[in-house]
Amino acid sequence: MAKLELKDVKKSYGPVEVIKGIDLTIEDGEFCVFVGPSGCGKSTLLRMIAGLEDITDGTFAIDGERMNDIAPAKRGIAMVFQSYALYPHLTVRENIAFGLKVRKTPKAEIDSLVNEAVTMLQLDKLTERFPRELSGGQRQRVAIGRAIVGQPETFLFDEPLSNLDAELRVHMRTQISDLHSRLKRTMIYVTHDQVEAMTLADKIVLLRGGKIEQIGSPRDLYERPQNLFAAQFIGTPKMNIFELNGDFSSLRDHLNLPADAHYCGIRPDSFEIVNDGDGILSATVRLVEYLGNACLVHAEIKGHDTIIIEQPVGTQVRAADRISLTTSPNAVHAFAKDGNRID
Ligand SMILES: Nc1ncnc2c1ncn2[C@@H]1O[C@H](COP(=O)(O)OP(=O)(O)OP(=O)(O)O)[C@@H](O)[C@H]1O
Ligand SMILES: [Mg+2]
Structure with a gap:
């Protein structure tokens, strides 16, 4: 014992x-x-x-x-x-x-x-x-x-x-x-x-x-x-974090986030690439990494850090492409201004 x-x-x-x-x-x-x-x-x-x-x-x-x-x-x-x-x-x-x-x-x-x-x-x-x-x-x-x-x-x-x-x-x-x-x-x-x-x-x-x-x-x-911290420490590649004030404020409505949410987190495998105009975010692809079992798409949203999106190996996405992204509200993590999770 x-x-x-x-x-x-x-x-x-x-x-x-x-x-x-x-x-x-x-x-x-x-x-x-x-x-x-x-x-x-x-x-x-x-x-x-x-x-x-x-x-x-x-x-x-x-x-x-x-x-x-x-x-x-x-x-x-x-x-x-x-x-x-x-x-x-x-x-x-x-x-x-x-x-x-x-x-x-x-x-x-x-x-x-x-x-x-x-x-x-x-x-x-x-x-x-x-x-x-x-x-x-x-x-x-x-x-x-x-x-x-x-x-x-x-x-x-x-x-x-x-x-x-x-x-x-x-x-x-x-x-x-x-x-x-x-x-x-x-x-x-x-x-x-x-x-x-x-x-x-x-x-x-x-x-x-x-x-x-x-x-x-x-x-x-x-x-x-x-x-x-926990959100970004566990999981590779790490969770993408968006600050909901300013440029990403539209995510609040699209994703049904609570009023006190200050950040939202979306894991790379929770994104879906959709037809232009159908998504909730637009980005420009900088790099596509081939891993054998998946591809990692590194994309830039104007004026922000690069985000990472995991895609199947068959993805047609190439560097310099404009892409439109969406996700399911169930896959989104909400955090308050102090960084603590909101349920
Ligand atoms: N004998 C010591 N005297 C002074 N500071 C120490 C001593 N031993 C460890 N520290 C400090 O304590 C902190 C924790 O060290 P520790 O070795 O426990 O880290 P760790 O999490 O095991 O890191 P790592 O993953 O690099 O092994 C560090 O800032 C280290 O510099
Ligand atoms: Mg140690």
């Missing part, structure tokens, strides 16, 4: 506050992902949970027990780092067994735990190799193996896949997901990759500048972003 609760958790380095009051509950067995731009405090928050950083203010509890002053080794937590942190002079088997040996676990128990871990991680043919003789993905699996054999209640991952190439990342992502369903342990996973966040998470915590912008399921964040 490991239900994690953070109440108004803060962290300062000297006079600089980098974590500004986090309230968060992570349920037992949940897969929680911290996502957000570089420097927003993901690693700091994870390290505070692990006990590698002091908590300046607030409370962190596991299953109702305050952990602020409990040593890292006593929290029932194992952490897997981006850098793997393997011992170069030890074999795969020795690396995985290391922590158990230090704790003077009986040899028969070590063997059984290590054998189970290497089988689960498909490392059983590599146990006598040294880290330098392994690929990046294999090294990362050794680092995960080392965490598993300690039988922690909670696993923490800090960007574990960011040193891997794209194909291996996808493969390891599915392995981590598989590991979660088998072990049924609480996991917190830090990434700045929103695809990893969307695919792995039961619960996403979106951070910015040391604060939570939104907590929810991947679907919540995509379908009901609570503010402009």
Whole structure:
């Protein structure tokens, strides 16, 4: 069992506050992902949970027990780092067994735990190799193996896949997901990759500048972003935002937007290109990018930033074309002047 609760958790380095009051509950067995731009405090928050950083203010509890002053080794937590942190002079088997040996676990128990871990991680043919003789993905699996054999209640991952190439990342992502369903342990996973966040998470915590912008399921964040930041952080290409005063004021009526809406957001795949004059927006195409499964049309609306429209590969649209666009009112997100969502 490991239900994690953070109440108004803060962290300062000297006079600089980098974590500004986090309230968060992570349920037992949940897969929680911290996502957000570089420097927003993901690693700091994870390290505070692990006990590698002091908590300046607030409370962190596991299953109702305050952990602020409990040593890292006593929290029932194992952490897997981006850098793997393997011992170069030890074999795969020795690396995985290391922590158990230090704790003077009986040899028969070590063997059984290590054998189970290497089988689960498909490392059983590599146990006598040294880290330098392994690929990046294999090294990362050794680092995960080392965490598993300690039988922690909670696993923490800090960007574990960011040193891997794209194909291996996808493969390891599915392995981590598989590991979660088998072990049924609480996991917190830090990434700045929103695809990893969307695919792995039961619960996403979106951070910015040391604060939570939104907590929810991947679907919540995509379908009901609570503010402009969440709206533009989740989803690629990102949501197009229109300010409803001035040039785009006609959208208010066309799209039935509430009176207090100050911005509206439309995702690239929610636009439809229609015959000239039938649309609610006109634009000039600047560039058409072919992606294989879709095309991205970059278009300019006079005097504004470029918008992006996703189209099927068969699109006839070419650079310099004038296009007319429409969308369904159901696909439009409305935001108030302060950037918060309006329902
Ligand atoms: N030891 C430290 N002393 C002072 N400031 C620090 C220290 N460690 C981190 N910071 C600052 O705290 C903020 C959060 O850093 P953190 O490493 O948690 O960000 P992150 O979200 O993990 O970013 P990234 O995606 O780049 O890893 C940053 O502004 C960083 O400069
Ligand atoms: Mg980090």
